[in-house]
Amino acid sequence: MPKIEIESEFCKGCLFCVEACPKDVIGTTSAVNDKGYQYAVPVHQENCIGCSICAIICPDAAIEVYKED
Amino acid sequence: MPKIEIESEFCKGCLFCVEACPKDVIGTTSAVNDKGYQYAVPVHQENCIGCSICAIICPDAAIEVYKED
Amino acid sequence: MKKVYSRPIGLHRNINGYCPGCLHSAAGKIIMSALEELNLLEKTAMVDGVGCCANNNNYMDLDAIGTPHGRACATASAIKRCSPETIVITYQGDGDLASIGLAETMMAANRGDNITVFFINNANYGMTGGQMAPTTLLDMKTTTTPFGRNPEEHGYPMDMCKVLSTLKGPSYIARVTCTDVPNVRKAKEAVKEALQHQVDGKGFSMVEFVSNCPTNWGLTPLESLKFIKEHMLAEYPLGVYRNL
Amino acid sequence: MKKVYSRPIGLHRNINGYCPGCLHSAAGKIIMSALEELNLLEKTAMVDGVGCCANNNNYMDLDAIGTPHGRACATASAIKRCSPETIVITYQGDGDLASIGLAETMMAANRGDNITVFFINNANYGMTGGQMAPTTLLDMKTTTTPFGRNPEEHGYPMDMCKVLSTLKGPSYIARVTCTDVPNVRKAKEAVKEALQHQVDGKGFSMVEFVSNCPTNWGLTPLESLKFIKEHMLAEYPLGVYRNL
Amino acid sequence: MDKVFMKGCQAIAEAAIRAGCRFFAGYPITPQNEVPEYFSRRMPEVGGVFLQGESETASAAMLYGAGATGIRAMTSSSSCGISLMSEAIGWMAGACMPVVICNVARGGPGIGSIQPSQQDYFQATKASGNGGFRMLVFAPSTVQEAVDMTYRAFDLAQKYKYPVYILTDGFTGEMMEPVVLPEMRSEEFLAAERKANDAWAVRGRNGAPKAHKIRCGARPGVVCTLEEKNIEDWEMYEQWKKDEIEYETYGTEDAELIITAYGISARIARSAVSILRKEGYRVGFVRPIKIHPFPEIAYEQLDYSKLRGILCAEMSIPPQFAYDVEAVVRKRAPIATCLRSGGEIIERSAIIDAAKKLYGDK
Amino acid sequence: MDKVFMKGCQAIAEAAIRAGCRFFAGYPITPQNEVPEYFSRRMPEVGGVFLQGESETASAAMLYGAGATGIRAMTSSSSCGISLMSEAIGWMAGACMPVVICNVARGGPGIGSIQPSQQDYFQATKASGNGGFRMLVFAPSTVQEAVDMTYRAFDLAQKYKYPVYILTDGFTGEMMEPVVLPEMRSEEFLAAERKANDAWAVRGRNGAPKAHKIRCGARPGVVCTLEEKNIEDWEMYEQWKKDEIEYETYGTEDAELIITAYGISARIARSAVSILRKEGYRVGFVRPIKIHPFPEIAYEQLDYSKLRGILCAEMSIPPQFAYDVEAVVRKRAPIATCLRSGGEIIERSAIIDAAKKLYGDK
Amino acid sequence: MENTILIGGIGGQGILMFGQLLCQTALETTDKYITYFPSYSMEKRGGTSDCYVTLSDEPVGSPKAEKSDYVVIFANQALKKFEDALYPGGALFIDTSVCTEKPNRTDVHIVEVPAGEIAREIGDARVANLCMLGAFIGYTEILPPDKVLATALKKIGAKRPELRALNEEAFNKGMEIGTAAKAAHV
Amino acid sequence: MENTILIGGIGGQGILMFGQLLCQTALETTDKYITYFPSYSMEKRGGTSDCYVTLSDEPVGSPKAEKSDYVVIFANQALKKFEDALYPGGALFIDTSVCTEKPNRTDVHIVEVPAGEIAREIGDARVANLCMLGAFIGYTEILPPDKVLATALKKIGAKRPELRALNEEAFNKGMEIGTAAKAAHV
């Protein structure tokens, strides 16, 4: 099953990925990272289709995408 | 009869007027003015038709043109 | 599992200081991944303008040099001429490239210096707190146009792609944005194309990024993308302006 | 007898220091007679660039101010904004206007500042002894292009009328020359038109004079006119580029 | 008179407007952005002109143009931006333009840092451009002084028909303090001055007996050699040494040690002096208020027979102000420095420590 | 070694090329046009780069870029053109670039005149930009010295990895004198140096363990605060006071009067000293060869008990060099000046007259 | 008498406003010399935001006091950065809702205020700084609380009238905590 | 020994070349210190053109001597400007074909050379300066005439080989006049 990993320390909580994901995989927590940003997290990892849209749109290169080989 | 006056102290001897006059009115002398330029002089004033071509082309505004009223 | 999308290898783990949602980050990421794909990371020297782009220095693993405000193209031209084997890129904001550095930009372009310019147009002076730039849209409020930019007093938004396209020196000029996936893809293609022009020795190339400044625009990151689409792109049409 | 052609009244009897046959003199004469005909001599402030035009100061009976090399348009814009009733003109060479002052020129144009720029393009730095200017023709030898200007190294001749015409600010842009009577007549018309644009408050106007520099070109005055006709005009076509 | 709580930069801009400034051109640079920003809002209210230059070079040329029309005009920038103005500043001195230039200084050299510093002392007092011209240079210590000096700068610029320079720093520019603002100069006053300036201003001849000419190398309308102009300026500078010296001293009568500083450092040094005196150290304080002309007399008046030393505190490494102090002290007392630079503020405790060290046993 | 008869400007350019200069950027300005013009012909012959900048600002930024690639590089200009470079000069000091800057000075302030002068002394020695940095400043008196100093300037720039400044003037630039040209630095030497500089140069990483970063405020590759950098530079300046002082004296042993001058004025002053001595005046001569660091020691070594006075001759009004002399002389002898400015040359007879006046009865 | 106050946090938390409100009130109600100095990092959002306030009977020396009598902390980094800038015996105010770390100092008074939580309870996270301000005034008593509140309402009210009531409530809740802490410490 | 020479005229008359030829020859044939300084006005054509030459046994002070031992005049304005720059007892060389005015000095030797005329007679007005040079050398004997001529032919020859013979003739004609004048003055 495809999945994404969000490096929370890179994320600045811009929500671009949240808005862009066609499968609503990503949401936010109330937690903040060291920089004080409320970072994005995969909340419905199971729905991910590995399309990479989120990763491509993420300005801060916080997202990496994995797929079955 | 039309005529021109060349202010010899303004003239720098560029020969534009000499070249431009349709009636070959203008020539040069070997005399130089205070600035050291060999200035232009009307040598065939009698042929002048008062067309002002020389005056218009003279960059240094050294020529003025007169005509009968 | 295979990684199908990775962070460009040239980006350090140091976090850059760009604001959330600032497309400076996006431009940097695209440039680094283009350099990676073209295998140019080791050959490249980046000339940073003065502006928010000062952030690049810390997180991009590239030879880099900061240069006086506006003079990036002059510095880059000299580097290229002294070291032709180096891929020389500049990275500049609109204040830097189109205002104080306008002469330097145009003259490098006109000389056809074989460098690649990345131009981040966010319609204001981001780093200094959002003053009017040459690219500020009409009616846009900035800290020095508190009543909005009006053409009588402040003139019109400058279209640098158009201006530079009047010159014979440039070999590639394109305008891109990073508001959505198709545009990000096109942006990367343009960046690669521009770099390829340099590799091929064709002369001056430039990619303008229509960008944002959520902080000084007073918008959320998402709102700022919307603003780009609705307002910026109308004034700054995307596309390839020159490709020799 | 009636005087049918007179020296413009605004020209002092002090002789200017322009070289023989230099069309700087012609441009100055035309400008002064246009101001005279429009009855603007008393209202005009001239901002002189740095270059051979420094000569203007002595023989033109106009309020005038010299300004740092390249900055004439910036100075003029400020004068106009502080004293809108003044007719503000600049008089600049190609090195002044199109090289060191390129940003100032373009920005004044882009702001649409209501000033009139007279631009004397003689394809080199006359005053300093004939170095390459942005407007130097290809293959032309100058003291800094001893082997001729070549596009790879030095870029291409800059067409300022074209460049400024990409901007929205200017309301009138024309290119003229003074090589012969019809052209002198057209030049004067263009100068008057440009000034009228300012009188009418229409914004930035510019007249470019395709000029000569017999001294540094190493030609006689007459040869230099021929050179203009045969070479300069091919690169710098005459005409009205903008008239709003 | 009511006090308002204002930021240094804004207070400077407001003071300028009250002094009659009706033209400002400038280019963004931290930490002086609030000067142009304030003007951009305020100028329309007073019928003045705000013009954002495309660069510092252009802004200075705009200032020159405005000055040439005879109105009160100003620019501001910070350190590296001021450097870009140096040709034009020299030009304006060469053309005798009554303008005001404000440097809200930051770390250097080059772009340096955006934090405050006092590293432009030599540039401001000795070489704001080529050619050896000098200007009156104010160095405020508080926001109130920034206001008052700005106000006076315009009068002095008009009096001498010469650029006047205000050297302040990012602390003074960014901090807020309560200030009393000076009264607004009346429109009549300004109109009268403008009319007087019409004797030389370049705005179209308008019936004047002679066309007006402004050029670098002569007072407006004057025909002279460059050397004559330089001599005239030199005479003016010498006159300034009589009329324009400004300084402040405190506790110098019984002082065994002098702490000397200017601008932002002076206020810190002054508070160090208070503490030291409370602790029983006989410490005095000398502060140039204008840093050009340099108040040599303030140091001449010291009783060197009593002095253990002089401590120069400044936010510049290498020291600059200390050089001028050394030149006038002429080894009559040992000189020590207490320095910071690059945007770091000088600490009172560091001044106190350095003073105690130089003082030796009480 | 054969002497050739050369113009100062051309000799400087040729000396630079022989020193290994392989990049020049500059903008036309009298009286230094022959420097770029010479380079434009000569650079292609040695595989170097000549680039005409669109302005002085651009030229200085080009110089900076060239310096950053690790090759020997230079610019030149004159007075107001140098002012336009001041931001970039400070930047290059801030970034520790080994470049050479030559000012063929003319009258000032601002555009001044195209005639030679020495009015940029303060700017060159104390404030070539903002931020308080200083450079080694050579001041040649003859075309031969201009050649030799240019040659050495490149070595010193490399040694200290710092800009080196040559302050000359339009006389020295335009006059012709016979000169012995130094040998051409070998390609091997230059290649080796360039290779060494590749340890920090910005030309693409090319397998280096770390990417190279050049920025204003740190030596290449160094991470430090601006204050740390400023302290390091200050230490270097202090070291210069030990290692880099250069001056010349003549007849000081028995002198009752000292004439002191630098650069073009020094050669005139020196010939005045010869004449005065022949006339029986015990006159000595002190000349700083580098004007920064200032050779305080040259004035310390004087026997003030004998001195009737010190005469400073310089082509600057107001005086500038005299200020530094005053600072080191510390009123131990009266100081007088003999000045010209704005393009006028100082006359030997004027120096002689002033000297005699200061000397009093023989 | 000289009071030096340092407020530290992150951009957007109302740090600068906090300092300015103190100064403005001091200006209107005292004869003190007042100096305020803001200090922020290059980043506009998420960057640090601090300010220094000095209220003094004598002219103020440095606008940026070396050590402060009071330090008010709005974020973890601020705690790390500024903990040591407090004089021994001084008071350290911490918004414990955002600042999760604990101070190391044992020689100072610590006033913990869950200002973020209180603000959210009241209904708007943005009023947390007013809550801290209340606590600060309640504890320090360096300015009359009613005047501080009035200044705050005037200044903030102009921008965000809808927050008026909430701000007042937040301030008062903070006051209570501050006053209580004061009582406990005495 | 120091010889100071001032040559004054109008751009295009070969003034600078005159001075340079003296210096180049001095360099090749003597051990003297040599300094040459050109001075021209802003105008490129028709403007003034002057140069100063100093040949000395000691290092040269000013490149622009206050007074000269010899003054060579090619134009009316130059005469006006430089007549007074000659030391009493010095020699004043005048090309009388262009310089129509008469000098006022009575305390100097005057050498009149109709160089322009001679040049035109020879066949090319451009060789007038060589004629003056010949006269100058013939009179002053400060440098060996054959060497000066050789230098001249080498330098000018490179640019304008067609003028070689004319130049030589002009120089020699000048020499004769100079030598004769010298003889007359002695």
Ligand SMILES: Cc1ncc(C[n+]2csc(CCOP(=O)(O)OP(=O)(O)O)c2C)c(N)n1
């Ligand atoms: C000579 C000079 N002038 C002004 C500044 C101040 N300054 C810093 S960044 C900047 C411009 C930022 O605008 P832009 O180039 O558009 O970049 P952005 O931050 O918007 O990406 C300015 C004016 C400076 N550093 N140097």
Ligand SMILES: Cc1ncc(C[n+]2csc(CCOP(=O)(O)OP(=O)(O)O)c2C)c(N)n1
């Ligand atoms: C800042 C500065 N740089 C350079 C110069 C030298 N300079 C004098 S005139 C001139 C340019 C002349 O060229 P142009 O503007 O084309 O005018 P032209 O003489 O050809 O009419 C230059 C570079 C100067 N005076 N100031």
Ligand code: SF4
């Ligand atoms: S890869 Fe596609 S589906 Fe998966 S999280 Fe990203 S955008 Fe959503």
Ligand code: SF4
């Ligand atoms: S796009 Fe990137 S930075 Fe933005 S919220 Fe998503 S992961 Fe975070």
Ligand code: SF4
């Ligand atoms: S007016 Fe006409 S005809 Fe008469 S001289 Fe002039 S050009 Fe010739």
Ligand code: SF4
């Ligand atoms: S055109 Fe004018 S300047 Fe030229 S030769 Fe004729 S009169 Fe003289």
Ligand code: SF4
């Ligand atoms: S200030 Fe604007 S341009 Fe700069 S990082 Fe923030 S959002 Fe981006």
Ligand code: SF4
């Ligand atoms: S140098 Fe050229 S541009 Fe200047 S006056 Fe002479 S001919 Fe005209």
Ligand SMILES: [Mg+2]
């Ligand atoms: Mg921007």
Ligand SMILES: [Mg+2]
């Ligand atoms: Mg030109």
